[in-house]
Amino acid sequence: MSILREPARETPVLHETEVLVVGGGSAGVAAAVAAARRGADVLLVERHGYLGGLATGGLIILLLTLDDGRGRQAVAGLCQEVVERLDARSASFHPAPEEWGREDADLVERDRRWGLVWGRGPHRVRYSVAYDPAMLKGELDALAQESGAGILLHAWACEPVLEEGRIAALTFQGKSGRFAVRARVVIDASGDGDVFFGAGCAHETERVLPWMWFTAGGVDVGRAQAAGAGCFQTIGPGKVLFPWGSIEKVGRIDATRPEELTRAELECRRRVLAEFDRLRREVPGFADAHLCEIADQLGITESRRLTGRRVLSRDDMDRALPDAVAVTGHWTRYGALYHIPYDALLPREVPNLLVAGRCISADHRVHHATKEIPACMATGEAAGAAAALAVRAGVDPAELDPAPLRASLADGGAIVSLEPTAT
Numbered sequence: 001m002s003i004l005r006e007p008a009r010e011t012p013v014l015h016e017t018e019v020l021v022v023g024g025g026s027a028g029v030a031a032a033v034a035a036a037r038r039g040a041d042v043l044l045v046e047r048h049g050y051l052g053g054l055a056t057g058g059l060i061i062l063l064l065t066l067d068d069g070r071g072r073q074a075v076a077g078l079c080q081e082v083v084e085r086l087d088a089r090s091a092s093f094h095p096a097p098e099e100w101g102r103e104d105a106d107l108v109e110r111d112r113r114w115g116l117v118w119g120r121g122p123h124r125v126r127y128s129v130a131y132d133p134a135m136l137k138g139e140l141d142a143l144a145q146e147s148g149a150g151i152l153l154h155a156w157a158c159e160p161v162l163e164e165g166r167i168a169a170l171t172f173q174g175k176s177g178r179f180a181v182r183a184r185v186v187i188d189a190s191g192d193g194d195v196f197f198g199a200g201c202a203h204e205t206e207r208v209l210p211w212m213w214f215t216a217g218g219v220d221v222g223r224a225q226a227a228g229a230g231c232f233q234t235i236g237p238g239k240v241l242f243p244w245g246s247i248e249k250v251g252r253i254d255a256t257r258p259e260e261l262t263r264a265e266l267e268c269r270r271r272v273l274a275e276f277d278r279l280r281r282e283v284p285g286f287a288d289a290h291l292c293e294i295a296d297q298l299g300i301t302e303s304r305r306l307t308g309r310r311v312l313s314r315d316d317m318d319r320a321l322p323d324a325v326a327v328t329g330h331w332t333r334y335g336a337l338y339h340i341p342y343d344a345l346l347p348r349e350v351p352n353l354l355v356a357g358r359c360i361s362a363d364h365r366v367h368h369a370t371k372e373i374p375a376c377m378a379t380g381e382a383a384g385a386a387a388a389l390a391v392r393a394g395v396d397p398a399e400l401d402p403a404p405l406r407a408s409l410a411d412g413g414a415i416v417s418l419e420p421t422a423t
């Protein structure tokens, strides 16, 4: 490979902030809101023109499991607030609280049609939510703006600038050129760990099968599902969601490499069109259907995962941890519960960096539980609260005592502890 030596450059510092959040997915929005509500000066930077990440642009429009599979709520706080905002707009479907945990076969079957039932039985009703992605985009804009957090879209984070082991600033690329943002605390909510990677923090990289979910309208949903079309009912009459991937054809990719992402995007999109043609031609209920949306972000479950101060592992299942800052159930395992410790958000190497969302420090198996959107919002909320408390106390997040952080999160409505029950 030939090497190009770039000339040294002077980069304008366009923003200075106390808390800089990189990535406006579900974790990043929660982080920005949690920090701003606690009085911090916050800037949330996102490379695309909208917030939500996979939860909007990726069409992953199922909040799977805000509960423990036994009828108890495990994620609340900002995620619950989002559900209530969607409810107020009639943009969601979920079981009522009195139904959670019930083994009623009719209710389970109703929820299966919405994509809210996964894993091996015997099944119970879960607290999971199907929703409209356009409404979520709008509500996340409003939630972030109302919190007082600054928002900067269309800016791509490039490199952290390290001074004496701390991140002093981050460079970004926009249409107008390169610029920098100085910050006291940085939260990496990029999903792919772009900031901790740039800062040289220990991590693991997974190769994954790419997905490309899509929606169709004008469908006779009952006939389509009875014919085994592999789609879920979603918000809007005659509208269905396909949790789709051309996975066996494309194979596993490293989702940090543009060449591999390009191949997956082009091949998946070509195959979505072919699949939609087949549905219209062959499958009952699709004769008058139209394609609504193809996800504009590939469905990437994981790429880089932090190897932080503590790596959450399967041994931690059903263990209460004294420094837990979030709790999550498991979307396929009824009754399984993970307490997420503060140390799983902290790299070992950089004291003023926090990590939130799908790239926190958990092993590959536990990642199935920590990557779900409710859990990403919960770790985002914890990281944002930690950043604000650290700034106020004049310390780095690495030095912060988790006890007042847990108290602050609980005051804000988050769940930081839940008694494990026998599965």
Ligand SMILES: Cc1cc2nc3c(=O)[nH]c(=O)nc-3n(C[C@H](O)[C@H](O)[C@H](O)COP(=O)(O)OP(=O)(O)OC[C@H]3O[C@@H](n4cnc5c(N)ncnc54)[C@H](O)[C@@H]3O)c2cc1C
Binding pocket: 022, 023, 024, 025, 026, 027, 028, 045, 046, 047, 048, 051, 052, 053, 054, 055, 060, 061, 062, 063, 064, 065, 155, 156, 157, 158, 189, 190, 191, 192, 194, 211, 298, 299, 300, 301, 302, 356, 357, 358, 359, 371, 372, 373, 374, 376
């Ligand atoms: C196929 C598939 C099915 C899934 N099914 C479900 C499900 O049914 N229910 C569920 O709850 N979860 C599900 N998940 C998991 C869930 O969707 C994700 O783990 C979660 O949405 C991740 O949120 P996040 O905020 O951590 O990351 P993301 O949503 O990836 O957000 C990261 C954000 O950072 C931005 N960004 C990235 N790099 C940069 C940069 N350098 N500069 C600026 N911005 C940047 C991105 O544009 C994006 O907006 C599924 C995931 C996949 C892939």
